[in-house]
Amino acid sequence: MTWTAIAGAASAASDALLDLVFPRHCYACGASLAATHERFLCAPCNSRIRFLGDRYCRRCGLGQGPYVPSETGCLNCSTLELSFSRALGVASYEEVLRDLIHQFKFQGRVQLSVFLGELLVERVRAERFAEGLDVIVASPLHRRRERERGYNQAALLAERVAQAFLLPLARRGLRKVRETPSQTTLARTARFENLRGAFGVPRPSEVEGRRVLLVDDVLTTGATASEAARTLRAAGATEVRVAVVGR
Ligand SMILES: [Zn+2]
Ligand SMILES: [Zn+2]
Numbered sequence: 001m002t003w004t005a006i007a008g009a010a011s012a013a014s015d016a017l018l019d020l021v022f023p024r025h026c027y028a029c030g031a032s033l034a035a036t037h038e039r040f041l042c043a044p045c046n047s048r049i050r051f052l053g054d055r056y057c058r059r060c061g062l063g064q065g066p067y068v069p070s071e072t073g074c075l076n077c078s079t080l081e082l083s084f085s086r087a088l089g090v091a092s093y094e095e096v097l098r099d100l101i102h103q104f105k106f107q108g109r110v111q112l113s114v115f116l117g118e119l120l121v122e123r124v125r126a127e128r129f130a131e132g133l134d135v136i137v138a139s140p141l142h143r144r145r146e147r148e149r150g151y152n153q154a155a156l157l158a159e160r161v162a163q164a165f166l167l168p169l170a171r172r173g174l175r176k177v178r179e180t181p182s183q184t185t186l187a188r189t190a191r192f193e194n195l196r197g198a199f200g201v202p203r204p205s206e207v208e209g210r211r212v213l214l215v216d217d218v219l220t221t222g223a224t225a226s227e228a229a230r231t232l233r234a235a236g237a238t239e240v241r242v243a244v245v246g247r
Contacts, residue, residue, distance in 0.1 A: 027103070027112060028096045040115040041096070050092040052247065060222055061087030061247045082222055083230035084214065084240045089247025090123045093218050101217055101246050105153050113153070116217070116245050117160030124161060124243050130213055133241065135206065136162040137173035139216035139228055140199070144179065158215035161243065167213070170206040174199055174214075174228055183223065191223035199228050201235035208236030218246035 024033040026042040033042060041049075052063045059070075060077035072078045091097050104112035124130050138158035146152050162169035177200040183191050201207060212232055219225050219242060229240035 027100055027109075027115065045096050048096045050094065050097075052089055052091055056089065056247070058086055061089045061219060061242070061244070063089075063092055063247065077222070080222065081226070083226045083233060084222075084242045086129075087219060087222070087225065087242040087244070087247070088123065088127055088129045089219060089243075090119045090245045091247070093220065093246030097246055105149070105217065108150070110151060110156065113156035113160065117157050120157055120215070120243060120245050121160055121164040124165070124213075129241065129243060130161070130165045130167065132211060133167065133213045133239075134210040135173070136165075136167050136169045136213050136215060137207065137228075137232065138169070139214060139224065140174050140176040142176040142179045145176075154216045157217060157245065161213065161215055170203075170212075172202045173206050173212070174232060175202050183221075188221050188223070191221050192226070195223055195227040199231040201231060204235040207232050210237055211239040212237045212241070214240055214242045216242065216244045219244040 024039065025031065026033060026038070026045055027040050028045040029042060031042045031045075033039070036042070038046070050063070052061075055066065056063045057070075057074035057077060059073035060080070060082065062074060062076045064074055070078075073080075073082075093101070100112060100116065103109040104116060136158050138152060138155040140146075140154070141149065141152045158169055161167075176198060178198045180194055180198050183194060186194055212229075214225060214228055214232070216225060225242045225244075229237075229242065232240050
């Protein structure tokens with residue numbers, strides 16, 4: 001059993017136990033869910049998540065006004081060289097969703113992988129986004145970062161997607177071989193430069209000749225996903241699509 005599977009099972013078990021002892025609470029605001037059918041979020045918090053629906057760029061996944069399909073992408077991405085073919089996000093990375101993803105990544109709330117993973121699976125299913133794909137790869141953390149955190153949040157999400165669509169998860173599909181300085185203070189073009197050569201594919205046979213679904217928690221500029229996709233394609237992947245929760 002992998003650590004992520006153990007963590008998932010342990011958090012599911014502790015959630016079940018907590019439900020017996022304490023009523024359920026909204027992950028975002030803490031309101032009691034005891035008198036509702038809601039499992040994760042209260043209705044007001046849920047209504048503050050801006051789901052992307054049908055109005056998003058098929059190339060970079062960004063939400064827009066009335067979407068006009070275009071081969072070259074949208075205003076955001078048409079000038080960017082992206083190594084993935086398509087990107088799909090669940091909802092805008094802001095407000096309640098941003099807070100939940102922060103809790104999931106930085107505050108050790110591993111159990112959020114259930115809620116966020118379900119959102120991602122539903123979205124991928126609704127958009128038929130996994131059709132024709134062969135293998136799932138999680139966006140990796142550097143080994144040191146993963147050791148500090150105790151888990152890789154993208155891998156927890158990727159496991160749920162792999163299970164839901166009966167696709168293999170390439171556990172060593174991609175590795176972060178170089179620690180990169182924080183991206184947040186860098187301008188967009190510098191972000192792409194900063195990541196060059198940051199990933200490696202330890203076992204090319206896991207992706208060679210395959211169409212890959214790369215799973216991550218968020219996609220902001222697209223720099224990380226694009227460099228990951230470039231690396232996978234250099235190792236022989238024939239296509240890389242990206243699925244994320246926050247876009
Ligand atoms: Zn709430
Ligand atoms: Zn776009």
